[in-house]
Amino acid sequence: xxxxxxxxxxxxxxxxxxxxxSETQPSTPSQVEFMKILVKELEQMGVKDVSLDEFGYVxxxxxxxxxxxxxxxxxxxxxxxxxxxxxxxxxxxxxxxHNYDGGEIxxxxxxxxxxxxxxxxxxxxxxxxxIITSDGNTLLGADDKAGVAEIMSAVEYILTHxxxxxxxxxxxxxxxxxxxxxxxxxxxxxxxxxFAYTLDGGEIGEMEYENFNAAxxxxxxxxxxxxxxYAKNKMINSILLATEFNSLLxxxxxxxxxxxxxxxxxIVHMSxxxxxxxxxxxxxxxxxxxxxxxxxLVEDCTDFMNRKYKDNxxxxxxxxxxxxxxxxxxxxxxxxxxxxxxxxxxxxTAQVRPIRGGTDGARLSFMGLPCPNIFAGGHNFHGKxxxxxxxxxxxxxxxxxxxxxxxxxxx
Numbered sequence: 001x002x003x004x005x006x007x008x009x010x011x012x013x014x015x016x017x018x019x020x021x022s023e024t025q026p027s028t029p030s031q032v033e034f035m036k037i038l039v040k041e042l043e044q045m046g047v048k049d050v051s052l053d054e055f056g057y058v059x060x061x062x063x064x065x066x067x068x069x070x071x072x073x074x075x076x077x078x079x080x081x082x083x084x085x086x087x088x089x090x091x092x093x094x095x096x097x098h099n100y101d102g103g104e105i106x107x108x109x110x111x112x113x114x115x116x117x118x119x120x121x122x123x124x125x126x127x128x129x130x131i132i133t134s135d136g137n138t139l140l141g142a143d144d145k146a147g148v149a150e151i152m153s154a155v156e157y158i159l160t161h162x163x164x165x166x167x168x169x170x171x172x173x174x175x176x177x178x179x180x181x182x183x184x185x186x187x188x189x190x191x192x193x194x195f196a197y198t199l200d201g202g203e204i205g206e207m208e209y210e211n212f213n214a215a216x217x218x219x220x221x222x223x224x225x226x227x228x229x230y231a232k233n234k235m236i237n238s239i240l241l242a243t244e245f246n247s248l249l250x251x252x253x254x255x256x257x258x259x260x261x262x263x264x265x266x267i268v269h270m271s272x273x274x275x276x277x278x279x280x281x282x283x284x285x286x287x288x289x290x291x292x293x294x295x296x297l298v299e300d301c302t303d304f305m306n307r308k309y310k311d312n313x314x315x316x317x318x319x320x321x322x323x324x325x326x327x328x329x330x331x332x333x334x335x336x337x338x339x340x341x342x343x344x345x346x347x348x349t350a351q352v353r354p355i356r357g358g359t360d361g362a363r364l365s366f367m368g369l370p371c372p373n374i375f376a377g378g379h380n381f382h383g384k385x386x387x388x389x390x391x392x393x394x395x396x397x398x399x400x401x402x403x404x405x406x407x408x409x410x411x
Contacts, residue, residue: 001156004393005132008149012141015090018082018179025185026056026082026175034081038173041152046159047171055185056175061192062158064168072167072407076196077154077400078371079147080177080360084382087139094140096390097131105387108136113384122203122379130390142378142388147199148173150376150393154400166404170196174360178382180216180321182360188369195335197403198361201375203351204392207339209329209372210354211362212263212284213291214321217298219245219281222313225274238277241309242270246279248301253294261286261354265294286324286354322358328365329372339374342402346395374399 014034019027026032035058042050042060049061066072083089097105102124105115113136117123123131134140151171158164170193174182177200201208223238246267251257255264263285270279283298285291295318302316329335340350355362361371377392 001153001160004149004153004397005390007152008142008145008388008393009094011145011148012092012094015092016082017085017089018176020085020179025181027179027181028082031082031175032056035173035175038081038148038152042155042171045156047155057186058171058173059191060155060171062155062166062169062171064166065162066165066167066408069410070165071409072404073194074168074170074192075404075407076170076172076191076193076369076371077151078172078174078196078198078360078364079151079200079376080144080174080182081148082175082178083139083141083143083145084178086382087384088137089139089141092138092141093135095133095135097133100126100129100131102127105131105133107133107385111136111384115385115387120379125203126389126391131387132390133387134384136384139381139383140378140386140388142376142386143381144177144200144376146378146388146393146396147376150199150396150400153397154404157397157401158404164401165408167407169404172196177360180214180358183363183367186360186364186367188364188367191369193369195332196361196364196369196371197335197339198359198371198373199376199396199400200359200361201355201373202377202381203379204375204377204389204395205343205348205351206375207336207343207350207352207372208355208359209336209352210286210326211322211324211358211373212286212356213288213323214358215283215291215295216319216321217281217283217295218317219279219302220315220317221245221272221277221279222311222315223273223275223277235274236309236313237274238313239272239274241305241313242272242277242279245301245305245314246270248304249297259356263287263290263294265298284356288324322362323366325362325365325371329370332370335370335372338403338406339372339399342399342406345402345406346398348395348399
Protein backbone atom coordinates (compact mmCIF):
# COMPACT_ATOMS: atom_id res chain seq x y z
CA UNK A 1 0.00 0.00 0.00
CA UNK A 2 1.12 3.53 -0.77
CA UNK A 3 1.39 5.58 2.41
CA UNK A 4 -0.96 8.48 3.07
CA UNK A 5 2.08 10.78 3.02
CA UNK A 6 3.12 9.63 -0.45
CA UNK A 7 -0.44 10.11 -1.69
CA UNK A 8 -0.48 13.59 -0.21
CA UNK A 9 2.81 14.52 -1.89
CA UNK A 10 1.52 13.33 -5.26
CA UNK A 11 -1.71 15.24 -4.87
CA UNK A 12 -0.17 18.58 -3.91
CA UNK A 13 2.04 18.38 -7.00
CA UNK A 14 -1.12 18.99 -9.07
CA UNK A 15 -2.25 22.62 -8.96
CA UNK A 16 -5.99 22.97 -8.18
CA UNK A 17 -6.46 26.61 -7.15
CA UNK A 18 -10.08 27.72 -7.43
CA UNK A 19 -11.01 31.04 -9.05
CA UNK A 20 -13.74 33.22 -7.49
CA UNK A 21 -14.04 35.29 -10.68
CA SER A 22 -14.78 32.30 -12.91
CA GLU A 23 -18.40 31.55 -13.80
CA THR A 24 -17.77 27.91 -14.68
CA GLN A 25 -18.07 24.90 -12.40
CA PRO A 26 -15.52 23.78 -11.54
CA SER A 27 -14.00 27.24 -11.65
CA THR A 28 -10.66 26.01 -13.02
CA PRO A 29 -9.81 23.23 -15.52
CA SER A 30 -6.99 21.96 -13.29
CA GLN A 31 -9.54 20.72 -10.77
CA VAL A 32 -11.17 18.54 -13.44
CA GLU A 33 -7.79 17.09 -14.38
CA PHE A 34 -7.11 16.23 -10.76
CA MET A 35 -10.55 14.65 -10.40
CA LYS A 36 -9.72 12.42 -13.37
CA ILE A 37 -6.61 11.25 -11.52
CA LEU A 38 -8.73 10.31 -8.50
CA VAL A 39 -11.24 8.45 -10.67
CA LYS A 40 -8.46 6.42 -12.26
CA GLU A 41 -6.92 5.59 -8.88
CA LEU A 42 -10.26 4.52 -7.42
CA GLU A 43 -10.88 2.25 -10.38
CA GLN A 44 -7.38 0.79 -10.12
CA MET A 45 -8.02 0.05 -6.44
CA GLY A 46 -11.05 -1.97 -7.46
CA VAL A 47 -13.91 0.42 -6.73
CA LYS A 48 -16.67 -0.56 -9.18
CA ASP A 49 -19.04 2.38 -8.90
CA VAL A 50 -17.06 5.55 -9.72
CA SER A 51 -18.28 8.62 -11.59
CA LEU A 52 -17.17 12.13 -12.51
CA ASP A 53 -20.06 14.36 -13.55
CA GLU A 54 -20.17 17.55 -15.61
CA PHE A 55 -19.99 19.73 -12.48
CA GLY A 56 -16.73 18.20 -11.30
CA TYR A 57 -17.99 15.89 -8.56
CA VAL A 58 -16.37 12.52 -8.07
CA UNK A 59 -18.65 10.01 -6.38
CA UNK A 60 -17.80 6.41 -5.56
CA UNK A 61 -19.46 3.58 -3.68
CA UNK A 62 -17.98 0.52 -1.96
CA UNK A 63 -20.48 -2.31 -1.48
CA UNK A 64 -21.12 -3.78 1.96
CA UNK A 65 -19.49 -7.07 2.89
CA UNK A 66 -21.45 -7.60 6.10
CA UNK A 67 -22.74 -11.01 7.07
CA UNK A 68 -26.38 -11.87 7.68
CA UNK A 69 -27.45 -10.35 10.96
CA UNK A 70 -25.09 -7.39 10.61
CA UNK A 71 -26.23 -3.92 9.54
CA UNK A 72 -24.72 -0.47 9.12
CA UNK A 73 -25.97 2.84 7.71
CA UNK A 74 -24.65 4.07 4.39
CA UNK A 75 -21.74 6.20 5.57
CA UNK A 76 -20.10 8.95 3.51
CA UNK A 77 -16.67 10.62 3.54
CA UNK A 78 -16.09 13.87 1.66
CA UNK A 79 -13.14 16.17 0.92
CA UNK A 80 -12.60 19.09 -1.44
CA UNK A 81 -9.83 19.14 -4.02
CA UNK A 82 -9.36 22.88 -4.58
CA UNK A 83 -6.85 25.04 -2.76
CA UNK A 84 -7.41 28.62 -1.71
CA UNK A 85 -6.78 31.47 -4.17
CA UNK A 86 -5.43 33.49 -1.23
CA UNK A 87 -1.91 32.16 -1.89
CA UNK A 88 -0.11 30.58 -4.85
CA UNK A 89 -0.84 26.88 -5.26
CA UNK A 90 1.28 25.97 -8.27
CA UNK A 91 4.68 24.25 -8.15
CA UNK A 92 4.42 23.38 -4.46
CA UNK A 93 7.77 22.18 -3.15
CA UNK A 94 7.33 20.41 0.19
CA UNK A 95 9.93 20.40 2.94
CA UNK A 96 10.25 17.84 5.72
CA UNK A 97 11.37 18.72 9.24
CA HIS A 98 11.97 15.34 10.84
CA ASN A 99 11.99 14.76 14.59
CA TYR A 100 10.87 18.32 15.32
CA ASP A 101 12.76 19.65 18.34
CA GLY A 102 10.31 22.31 19.53
CA GLY A 103 12.24 25.29 18.18
CA GLU A 104 11.79 27.60 15.22
CA ILE A 105 11.17 26.13 11.77
CA UNK A 106 12.72 28.29 9.07
CA UNK A 107 10.54 27.77 6.01
CA UNK A 108 12.20 30.38 3.83
CA UNK A 109 15.23 32.29 5.09
CA UNK A 110 15.21 34.87 2.29
CA UNK A 111 11.56 35.75 2.86
CA UNK A 112 11.94 35.53 6.63
CA UNK A 113 9.14 32.98 6.86
CA UNK A 114 9.51 31.27 10.21
CA UNK A 115 7.21 29.05 12.24
CA UNK A 116 7.91 30.06 15.82
CA UNK A 117 6.39 28.25 18.82
CA UNK A 118 6.05 31.67 20.42
CA UNK A 119 3.61 32.79 17.72
CA UNK A 120 2.27 29.29 17.06
CA UNK A 121 2.33 27.52 20.46
CA UNK A 122 0.47 24.49 19.06
CA UNK A 123 3.78 23.46 17.46
CA UNK A 124 4.86 22.18 20.89
CA UNK A 125 2.31 19.36 20.52
CA UNK A 126 4.37 17.91 17.67
CA UNK A 127 7.81 17.59 19.24
CA UNK A 128 9.44 14.44 17.88
CA UNK A 129 7.15 14.31 14.85
CA UNK A 130 7.66 15.12 11.17
CA ILE A 131 6.42 18.56 10.09
CA ILE A 132 5.69 19.13 6.38
CA THR A 133 5.70 22.68 4.97
CA SER A 134 6.07 24.30 1.55
CA ASP A 135 9.26 26.13 0.61
CA GLY A 136 7.60 29.45 1.41
CA ASN A 137 6.69 30.41 -2.15
CA THR A 138 3.28 28.75 -2.06
CA LEU A 139 0.75 27.37 0.35
CA LEU A 140 1.12 23.67 1.15
CA GLY A 141 -2.32 22.40 0.12
CA ALA A 142 -3.10 20.38 3.24
CA ASP A 143 -6.45 22.17 2.99
CA ASP A 144 -7.75 19.90 1.68
CA LYS A 145 -5.39 17.54 -0.14
CA ALA A 146 -4.65 16.03 3.29
CA GLY A 147 -8.33 15.09 3.56
CA VAL A 148 -8.31 13.69 0.02
CA ALA A 149 -5.22 11.57 0.75
CA GLU A 150 -6.68 10.30 4.02
CA ILE A 151 -9.93 9.17 2.40
CA MET A 152 -8.09 7.56 -0.50
CA SER A 153 -5.81 5.73 1.95
CA ALA A 154 -8.83 4.46 3.90
CA VAL A 155 -10.40 3.22 0.65
CA GLU A 156 -7.19 1.43 -0.26
CA TYR A 157 -7.06 -0.17 3.19
CA ILE A 158 -10.64 -1.44 2.89
CA LEU A 159 -10.07 -2.93 -0.54
CA THR A 160 -6.77 -4.58 0.34
CA HIS A 161 -8.15 -6.10 3.56
CA UNK A 162 -11.13 -8.22 2.48
CA UNK A 163 -11.59 -9.51 6.04
CA UNK A 164 -12.30 -5.96 7.25
CA UNK A 165 -16.07 -5.76 7.73
CA UNK A 166 -17.92 -2.65 6.61
CA UNK A 167 -21.28 -1.42 5.47
CA UNK A 168 -21.84 0.45 2.22
CA UNK A 169 -19.33 3.29 2.00
CA UNK A 170 -19.87 6.45 -0.06
CA UNK A 171 -16.99 8.65 -1.18
CA UNK A 172 -17.16 12.13 -2.73
CA UNK A 173 -14.63 14.73 -3.80
CA UNK A 174 -15.87 18.25 -4.50
CA UNK A 175 -14.49 21.32 -6.31
CA UNK A 176 -14.56 25.02 -5.39
CA UNK A 177 -15.12 24.74 -1.64
CA UNK A 178 -12.68 27.58 -1.05
CA UNK A 179 -14.82 30.02 -3.03
CA UNK A 180 -18.10 28.98 -1.42
CA UNK A 181 -19.48 26.97 -4.34
CA UNK A 182 -18.36 23.49 -3.34
CA UNK A 183 -21.77 21.82 -3.22
CA UNK A 184 -23.83 24.13 -5.43
CA UNK A 185 -24.64 21.23 -7.77
CA UNK A 186 -24.08 18.32 -5.40
CA UNK A 187 -26.79 15.66 -5.75
CA UNK A 188 -27.38 14.37 -2.22
CA UNK A 189 -29.88 11.76 -3.43
CA UNK A 190 -27.45 10.35 -5.99
CA UNK A 191 -24.67 10.30 -3.39
CA UNK A 192 -26.86 8.03 -1.31
CA UNK A 193 -25.31 8.34 2.15
CA UNK A 194 -27.46 8.54 5.29
CA PHE A 195 -24.76 10.43 7.20
CA ALA A 196 -21.37 11.74 6.16
CA TYR A 197 -18.20 13.36 7.45
CA THR A 198 -16.01 15.93 5.75
CA LEU A 199 -12.29 15.58 6.42
CA ASP A 200 -11.50 19.26 6.26
CA GLY A 201 -10.65 20.21 9.82
CA GLY A 202 -7.45 21.45 11.38
CA GLU A 203 -5.31 19.94 14.09
CA ILE A 204 -5.48 16.35 15.26
CA GLY A 205 -8.54 15.64 17.40
CA GLU A 206 -10.73 18.42 16.03
CA MET A 207 -14.38 17.45 15.75
CA GLU A 208 -16.72 20.15 14.56
CA TYR A 209 -20.44 20.41 14.06
CA GLU A 210 -20.88 24.14 14.62
CA ASN A 211 -19.70 26.56 11.96
CA PHE A 212 -20.13 30.18 11.03
CA ASN A 213 -23.17 31.62 9.38
CA ALA A 214 -21.56 33.30 6.40
CA ALA A 215 -22.23 36.12 3.95
CA UNK A 216 -20.20 38.11 1.43
CA UNK A 217 -20.54 41.84 0.84
CA UNK A 218 -19.29 43.93 -2.06
CA UNK A 219 -19.57 47.70 -1.99
CA UNK A 220 -19.24 49.49 -5.33
CA UNK A 221 -18.36 53.18 -5.01
CA UNK A 222 -18.80 55.78 -7.74
CA UNK A 223 -16.50 58.78 -7.55
CA UNK A 224 -15.96 61.72 -9.89
CA UNK A 225 -12.61 62.32 -11.49
CA UNK A 226 -11.49 65.85 -12.32
CA UNK A 227 -8.03 67.04 -13.31
CA UNK A 228 -6.29 67.47 -9.93
CA UNK A 229 -5.17 70.98 -10.83
CA TYR A 230 -8.81 72.06 -11.06
CA ALA A 231 -10.42 69.64 -8.63
CA LYS A 232 -11.43 71.92 -5.77
CA ASN A 233 -15.08 71.34 -4.78
CA LYS A 234 -15.51 69.10 -7.82
CA MET A 235 -13.49 65.90 -7.44
CA ILE A 236 -14.98 63.03 -5.45
CA ASN A 237 -12.24 60.49 -4.82
CA SER A 238 -13.82 57.04 -4.56
CA ILE A 239 -10.67 55.62 -2.90
CA LEU A 240 -11.07 58.02 0.00
CA LEU A 241 -14.77 57.21 0.21
CA ALA A 242 -13.85 53.53 0.43
CA THR A 243 -11.46 54.10 3.32
CA GLU A 244 -14.07 56.25 5.06
CA PHE A 245 -16.65 53.49 4.68
CA ASN A 246 -14.27 50.94 6.19
CA SER A 247 -13.59 53.27 9.13
CA LEU A 248 -17.28 53.10 10.08
CA LEU A 249 -17.04 49.40 10.91
CA UNK A 250 -16.11 48.43 14.49
CA UNK A 251 -12.43 47.64 14.99
CA UNK A 252 -13.21 45.02 17.63
CA UNK A 253 -15.07 42.96 15.02
CA UNK A 254 -11.99 42.36 12.90
CA UNK A 255 -10.88 38.70 12.71
CA UNK A 256 -7.47 39.38 14.22
CA UNK A 257 -9.23 40.47 17.41
CA UNK A 258 -11.77 37.64 17.70
CA UNK A 259 -11.75 33.98 18.72
CA UNK A 260 -14.04 31.12 19.78
CA UNK A 261 -17.66 32.00 19.13
CA UNK A 262 -16.92 35.64 18.30
CA UNK A 263 -17.84 36.67 14.77
CA UNK A 264 -16.25 39.27 12.53
CA UNK A 265 -16.51 41.56 9.51
CA UNK A 266 -13.36 41.04 7.48
CA ILE A 267 -12.16 43.24 4.62
CA VAL A 268 -10.58 40.87 2.10
CA HIS A 269 -10.09 43.07 -0.95
CA MET A 270 -10.04 46.72 -1.94
CA SER A 271 -9.35 48.11 -5.38
CA UNK A 272 -10.05 51.30 -7.19
CA UNK A 273 -9.27 54.55 -8.90
CA UNK A 274 -10.48 58.08 -8.26
CA UNK A 275 -13.46 57.30 -10.48
CA UNK A 276 -14.51 53.88 -9.14
CA UNK A 277 -13.66 51.63 -6.19
CA UNK A 278 -14.78 48.34 -4.75
CA UNK A 279 -14.49 46.89 -1.25
CA UNK A 280 -15.15 43.23 -0.48
CA UNK A 281 -15.95 41.80 2.95
CA UNK A 282 -16.82 38.46 4.44
CA UNK A 283 -19.25 38.45 7.37
CA UNK A 284 -19.22 35.61 9.90
CA UNK A 285 -20.92 34.67 13.16
CA UNK A 286 -22.00 31.42 14.84
CA UNK A 287 -25.05 33.10 16.35
CA UNK A 288 -27.78 33.70 13.75
CA UNK A 289 -29.10 36.86 15.42
CA UNK A 290 -25.62 38.39 15.67
CA UNK A 291 -24.99 37.39 12.06
CA UNK A 292 -28.07 39.30 10.96
CA UNK A 293 -26.96 42.29 13.06
CA UNK A 294 -23.60 42.37 11.28
CA UNK A 295 -25.27 42.32 7.87
CA UNK A 296 -27.63 45.08 9.00
CA LEU A 297 -24.64 47.15 10.12
CA VAL A 298 -23.08 46.96 6.64
CA GLU A 299 -26.44 47.94 5.12
CA ASP A 300 -26.76 50.86 7.54
CA CYS A 301 -23.24 52.09 6.73
CA THR A 302 -24.09 51.99 3.04
CA ASP A 303 -27.27 53.99 3.64
CA PHE A 304 -25.40 56.50 5.81
CA MET A 305 -22.74 57.11 3.17
CA ASN A 306 -25.37 57.52 0.46
CA ARG A 307 -27.15 60.13 2.57
CA LYS A 308 -23.89 61.94 3.23
CA TYR A 309 -22.59 62.00 -0.35
CA LYS A 310 -25.92 61.77 -2.18
CA ASP A 311 -26.40 60.50 -5.76
CA ASN A 312 -26.37 56.87 -4.48
CA UNK A 313 -22.64 56.65 -4.86
CA UNK A 314 -22.56 53.43 -2.80
CA UNK A 315 -24.10 50.19 -4.04
CA UNK A 316 -24.15 47.09 -1.85
CA UNK A 317 -24.28 43.46 -3.01
CA UNK A 318 -24.92 41.27 0.03
CA UNK A 319 -25.23 37.49 -0.34
CA UNK A 320 -25.65 34.72 2.22
CA UNK A 321 -23.23 31.83 1.62
CA UNK A 322 -24.00 29.14 4.21
CA UNK A 323 -25.43 28.65 7.70
CA UNK A 324 -24.48 27.00 10.98
CA UNK A 325 -25.02 23.24 10.62
CA UNK A 326 -25.59 22.73 14.37
CA UNK A 327 -29.38 22.73 14.09
CA UNK A 328 -29.24 20.00 11.43
CA UNK A 329 -26.60 17.78 13.07
CA UNK A 330 -27.69 17.81 16.73
CA UNK A 331 -30.85 15.73 16.10
CA UNK A 332 -28.46 12.99 14.90
CA UNK A 333 -25.98 13.35 17.73
CA UNK A 334 -24.80 9.76 17.36
CA UNK A 335 -22.60 10.89 14.46
CA UNK A 336 -20.72 13.12 16.89
CA UNK A 337 -20.53 10.41 19.56
CA UNK A 338 -19.24 7.84 17.06
CA UNK A 339 -16.52 10.20 15.87
CA UNK A 340 -15.41 10.92 19.42
CA UNK A 341 -15.28 7.18 20.11
CA UNK A 342 -13.37 6.52 16.87
CA UNK A 343 -10.76 9.06 17.94
CA UNK A 344 -10.52 7.54 21.41
CA UNK A 345 -9.83 4.12 19.84
CA UNK A 346 -6.99 5.77 17.90
CA UNK A 347 -5.52 7.19 21.09
CA UNK A 348 -6.75 10.72 20.38
CA THR A 349 -8.60 13.03 22.73
CA ALA A 350 -11.40 14.60 20.72
CA GLN A 351 -11.68 18.38 20.79
CA VAL A 352 -15.28 19.26 19.99
CA ARG A 353 -15.20 22.93 19.07
CA PRO A 354 -16.83 25.42 16.71
CA ILE A 355 -15.34 25.84 13.26
CA ARG A 356 -14.15 29.37 12.70
CA GLY A 357 -14.95 28.93 9.05
CA GLY A 358 -17.19 26.73 6.97
CA THR A 359 -17.08 23.43 5.15
CA ASP A 360 -19.03 21.71 2.43
CA GLY A 361 -20.63 19.76 5.28
CA ALA A 362 -22.42 22.84 6.55
CA ARG A 363 -24.38 23.27 3.34
CA LEU A 364 -24.83 19.54 2.87
CA SER A 365 -26.43 19.37 6.31
CA PHE A 366 -29.05 21.87 5.14
CA MET A 367 -29.51 19.81 1.97
CA GLY A 368 -30.56 16.78 4.02
CA LEU A 369 -27.20 15.09 4.63
CA PRO A 370 -26.03 15.60 8.25
CA CYS A 371 -22.31 16.09 7.83
CA PRO A 372 -19.97 17.20 10.65
CA ASN A 373 -16.27 17.81 10.14
CA ILE A 374 -13.28 15.74 11.26
CA PHE A 375 -9.66 16.87 11.47
CA ALA A 376 -7.39 16.48 8.46
CA GLY A 377 -4.36 17.57 10.49
CA GLY A 378 -3.18 20.83 8.95
CA HIS A 379 -2.51 24.27 10.41
CA ASN A 380 -2.27 27.86 9.10
CA PHE A 381 -4.40 27.21 6.04
CA HIS A 382 -4.50 29.60 3.05
CA GLY A 383 -1.00 30.91 3.49
CA LYS A 384 2.71 30.23 3.11
CA UNK A 385 3.06 29.20 6.77
CA UNK A 386 0.72 26.24 6.28
CA UNK A 387 1.99 22.95 7.69
CA UNK A 388 0.81 19.45 8.54
CA UNK A 389 2.37 16.85 10.87
CA UNK A 390 2.72 13.55 9.01
CA UNK A 391 1.55 11.61 12.05
CA UNK A 392 -1.73 13.55 12.17
CA UNK A 393 -2.57 12.39 8.66
CA UNK A 394 -1.82 8.80 9.58
CA UNK A 395 -4.13 9.07 12.59
CA UNK A 396 -6.92 10.54 10.45
CA UNK A 397 -6.89 7.39 8.30
CA UNK A 398 -7.13 5.30 11.46
CA UNK A 399 -10.13 7.35 12.62
CA UNK A 400 -11.97 6.73 9.33
CA UNK A 401 -11.40 2.98 9.64
CA UNK A 402 -12.55 3.03 13.27
CA UNK A 403 -15.70 4.96 12.37
CA UNK A 404 -16.68 2.44 9.75
CA UNK A 405 -16.27 -0.42 12.25
CA UNK A 406 -18.17 1.35 15.02
CA UNK A 407 -21.27 1.72 12.88
CA UNK A 408 -21.71 -2.04 12.42
CA UNK A 409 -24.65 -3.36 14.42
CA UNK A 410 -25.27 -7.00 15.27
CA UNK A 411 -28.90 -8.08 15.30
